[in-house]
Amino acid sequence: MTFSMGPSLLFCPADRPERYLKAASRADAVILDLEDAVAPPDKQRARGAILAQVGAAGDDPELDPSRTIVRVNPVTTEDFAKDLHCLAHTPYRTVMLAKAESAEQLKALEGYQVIALCETALGVLNAPAIAAAPNVVALMWGAEDLLATLGGTSSRKDDGGYRAVALHARSSVLLAARAFGKEAIDAVYTNIPDLDGLADETADAVASGFGSKACIHPGQAAVVRKAYAPSEEEVAAAHELLDAATAAGSGVFQHHGKMIDGPILKHAQGILRRAGRDA
Structure with a gap:
């Protein structure tokens, strides 16, 4: 199954609909985030914002469905079912599953193209089985959530480079994705002002085989695109x-x-x- 939305994927909090179109214009694809970017009391409002911008009939969205991803909450949460109910009334069929941990969880998203976000110890260890799931089109890894599940404090050393365990997870998810012919997406770079560091890390992602890199700020998208564009x-x-x-x-x-x-x-x-x- 081939899948590509371009090199730069930009997260946008789903409860900030005024940012949707700006995010979509800056990057190759926008990720409307119903998970970590939205506080628990605001999640229902975020789902309402997604529904509001698709139009009353659900067939005239402001965002291009082929370039829109919705990150849903983990399968183990009460919000997951609510997220799916919301998506059923939209034209968006590419979903990023937060904290994916097993192939069994992917069955709940039958009918969707799924980007499985492996950001827990179990998710990384099960990456090959997750990548083999038929509705999975890509794997992404997440550094900070992973370190949190390990009881750590930071995925990076003082010089900005990843710790060994994070590099292991990064490589494991990349290998699993490519072994099953799926796309691989590199994790976000959280030091927003450090565009040189982002450029270096993206250049390594390109050379290593990642097809895309996720961004958390509009200013990062152009840097990622430039790194992916050969001279x-x-x-x-x-x-x-x-x-x-x-x-x-x-x-x-x-x-x-x-x-x-x-x-x-x-x-x-x-x-x-x-x-x-x-x-």
Whole structure:
């Protein structure tokens, strides 16, 4: 199952409908958040805000359903059923399930495309089974919720880099997603003013194989998009390499003093796909 909404996914509190369109205009997709971004007393109002902007008939939403994700509360909460009741009256069919922990939980979301958010110890350990669920189109991991379930205090060290356990979770979720042909989404970067740090982390996400990165502020989306967009030099080099492969025929060959084989050619093809160019 192929799935892509573009590289930058921007969270927007569902109880702030005045921000919906701005968020959608800044990023490739907007995530209307009914979970952590909304205080418990305001969740019903947030659901009402989502319903209000889809129109009385439910078929004329302000937001593009193909570029809108709704993050629902965990299956184990009372709010989950209320979230589903709300969604049933909207055209939105891509759901992010907070704190996904088992493949069994995904059955409650039959009929929806699900982004499973693995942000607990159990969710990370069960990532392969979750990724194998037929209605799952992507996995995302979450750092701070994960550390909270472990009894930790922070996912990052003083230098801003992730602690070993967070890096393990990041890699585990990426591997599980890709092993089952699903998309992988990198976690948010919470230091909002540090755009250089965001750029570096997104560049690593691109190089590692994440298809998207989630954002928590509109100013982050452009940084993420830029990191995913190959430079003209990278595009030219990829074309040159693939042309050289065609000229060489099959098998391993040398190009600018480097050994080139199938995996290296796939890297070049990936660059052209991200650039929207034909390989």
